[in-house]
Amino acid sequence: xxxxxxxxxxxxxxxxxxxxxxxxxxxxxxxxxxxxxxxxxxxxxxxxxxxxxxxxxxxxxxxxxxxxxxxxx
Numbered sequence: 478x479x480x481x482x483x484x485x486x487x488x489x490x491x492x493x494x495x496x497x498x499x500x501x502x503x504x505x506x507x508x509x510x511x512x513x514x515x516x517x518x519x520x521x522x523x524x525x526x527x528x529x530x531x532x533x534x535x536x537x538x539x540x541x542x543x544x545x546x547x548x549x550x
Contacts, residue, residue, distance in 0.1 A: 489513025
C-alpha cells in the first residue's frame with residue numbers, strides 16, 4: 478500500500494508550518510494543504526515584528542523557512 482498523496486494540516490501557526498517543513502524534509506512529495514484562519518501567509522510573529530519595525534522586511538515577504546517553489550497560497 479502506498480502512502481498518502483495528500484495531507485491536510487489544520488493550523489497555520491508555527492506548529493503547522495513546522496509540520497509541513499518536517500514532512501518535506503522527510504521526503505514527502507505529495508500535496509500538502511495548510512489550513513488557517515488568517516488572511517495572510519503564516520509567519521513567526523516575534524522575529525517578523527522586529528524585522529518589520531527596522532524596515533528589513535515587509536508583510537509581502539515570505540516567512541523564514543517557508544518553501545515557496547511550487548507553493549500556492
